[in-house]
Amino acid sequence: MNEIIKDSKNTLDKALEHIETYIQVKNEFLENDFVQLLGDSSKMVGFLRSASELVLRKKFESFLKGFCLDEQPNEDQLERLIKYIDDETKAEFIADTFSKILLSKSSRACVIMGSILNNIVENSEDLTHAHLISINALMNFYDMDIENYKLLLFLFEKQNNTSFFDITKAIKEKNFDRTSVIITLEKSVSNQLIFREMKVELDVDSDADIADAETKEYFSLTTSGELLGNFLIRCF
Incomplete structure (x- = not known):
């Protein structure tokens, strides 16, 4: 070399x-x-x-x-x-x-x-924005971020609009470091690879006519996140 x-x-x-x-x-x-x-x-x-x-x-x-x-x-x-x-x-x-x-x-x-x-x-x-964002995000990725991103790609492949609950469940099933994956997830959000959406879900009690509201987090890949994921899989 x-x-x-x-x-x-x-x-x-x-x-x-x-x-x-x-x-x-x-x-x-x-x-x-x-x-x-x-x-x-x-x-x-x-x-x-x-x-x-x-x-x-x-x-x-x-x-x-x-x-x-x-x-x-x-x-x-x-x-x-x-x-x-x-x-x-x-x-x-x-x-x-x-x-x-x-x-x-x-x-x-x-x-x-x-x-x-x-x-x-x-x-x-x-x-394109996807090229620029992907390369900028990679500059801030460690080796462990790349491994964690593989797990996130696996989840988004099954369901692009993935809940935080499903992510933490997969972390436990795959025996990943929870803190490490969450750091990668947050880094991906801040670098515009992953989009975070807050949804309010209502649980209505028909007998009492009362609705309990619960806010849940959902995540999906952006175009930049998809592009980076394609090349990550291509290389590794």
Whole structure:
């Protein structure tokens, strides 16, 4: 894989140069004398930089795995990525996706991001909210979130409008960590992958002519949640 990274560097440099024709980036921070002095003089900074490089390389390898569909990366695939970038919006999207890969919290999430990006480039698709939301959500997913999301997908496949009671019941039956799955559920709601709806259900006592109201939570996948789920299943 190290050879793959090395062989791909020239083409990736070309891609970055292509992106720069649409996006002007200022480097004042990196050129700051204090930042350079700190980087040269501090052993701790040097250690952190080396550790970061290892993590970033792992994330990039994971991205390539998804982008190249488990095949060996080649010039043609990366050249298609460059050709896809033909306006400022696409340039910003590709650059932002790369930044999200580097900031992601899960190598498995990087694989899924790569697969989504591959599909967009190969089919020359216009960007949609679903693409943007899915990639943004993946940046905040841990490995355990991906496993928990699989469980949620299984439930929504059976019934898209799923109650909170059914979710907690499935968590217990599948022997998942309840707290962990609820965290993933809430994260999915806040990242617009899952829609939460509150319903008021009435229980009418015909004899006493009294109705008891109970508010229940129901959840369903958004278009973005479905798209992310399709690529998650495709990759894992």
